[in-house]
Amino acid sequence: MNRTRILKPALGLAALVCVAAITSFVWMQVGYSQGENRGGVGKPRISDTVQANMYADNWFIMYLNGELVAVDSIQFMPHNVVSVDILPDYPMTIAVMAKDNADAKTGMEYANTSIGDGGFILKFGDGTVTNANWKAKAFSRGPIDRDTKNPRVENTTIPEDWYTVDFDDESWSQATEYTQSQIGPKEPFFEHNFEGARFIWTEDVELDNTIIFRHVVATPPDGKARPDFSNLNDIVPSGPRRRPR
Ligand SMILES: [Ca+2]
Numbered sequence: 001m002n003r004t005r006i007l008k009p010a011l012g013l014a015a016l017v018c019v020a021a022i023t024s025f026v027w028m029q030v031g032y033s034q035g036e037n038r039g040g041v042g043k044p045r046i047s048d049t050v051q052a053n054m055y056a057d058n059w060f061i062m063y064l065n066g067e068l069v070a071v072d073s074i075q076f077m078p079h080n081v082v083s084v085d086i087l088p089d090y091p092m093t094i095a096v097m098a099k100d101n102a103d104a105k106t107g108m109e110y111a112n113t114s115i116g117d118g119g120f121i122l123k124f125g126d127g128t129v130t131n132a133n134w135k136a137k138a139f140s141r142g143p144i145d146r147d148t149k150n151p152r153v154e155n156t157t158i159p160e161d162w163y164t165v166d167f168d169d170e171s172w173s174q175a176t177e178y179t180q181s182q183i184g185p186k187e188p189f190f191e192h193n194f195e196g197a198r199f200i201w202t203e204d205v206e207l208d209n210t211i212i213f214r215h216v217v218a219t220p221p222d223g224k225a226r227p228d229f230s231n232l233n234d235i236v237p238s239g240p241r242r243r244p245r
């Protein structure tokens with residue numbers, strides 16, 4: 001038996017093993033990727049999120065598509081910026097309740113010594129910004145007629161479903177834009193990105209004290225294509241389900 005006769009079958013076997021290994025590796029990769037992407041969309045990563053920056057004089061709470069995503073952690077002072085990561089999902093209904101720090105009985109702030117003013121501004125990393133395209137409605141006003149001697153407050157009942165996607169804000173007015181110098185934001189505002197955003201409130205930034213803003217973002221303002229993560233709960237996990245402990 002010469003050497004060629006021994007080598008040939010050995011090389012053939014090695015080639016077969018190699019092909020099998022590559023095939024099973026590729027099959028595993030495809031299987032893994034299909035498992036990850038079952039439902040059409042992979043798992044969201046932190047790189048799929050965008051930063052949301054909000055500044056309110058004095059407080060706000062924000063819902064996106066009917067879900068609570070941010071609450072201002074400081075009710076009154078110091079004036080702060082709330083910055084959170086959000087997973088954008090379009091169309092995106094933004095609903096914000098903002099409150100000037102007003103006494104419930106007088107509508108005044110700083111221990112009933114003055115008629116304080118409000119203001120709200122928001123910018124998301126997808127380019128969403130506050131401006132006069134937003135809807136705004138006041139639900140608490142005071143002191144009526146700027147009468148600080150006998151201050152009175154007018155309240156309107158806030159609808160229970162004000163933050164939902166289907167809430168009808170058709171009859172609401174557009175928000176009023178205010179300049180930075182009119183609102184006079186405090187230090188943390190300048191340390192965050194609000195470029196292109198406008199301060200908004202109703203027509204009366206002093207007497208209107210509780211405001212609801214609503215806005216629908218139909219498509220990503222920055223034009224970037226993003227996966228649809230709206231049905232995350234429908235995605236079948238790729239691995240076996242863990243048994244409850
Ligand atoms: Ca006020």
Ligand SMILES: [Ca+2]
Pocket residue numbers: 057058100101109116117118
């Ligand atoms: Ca204020």
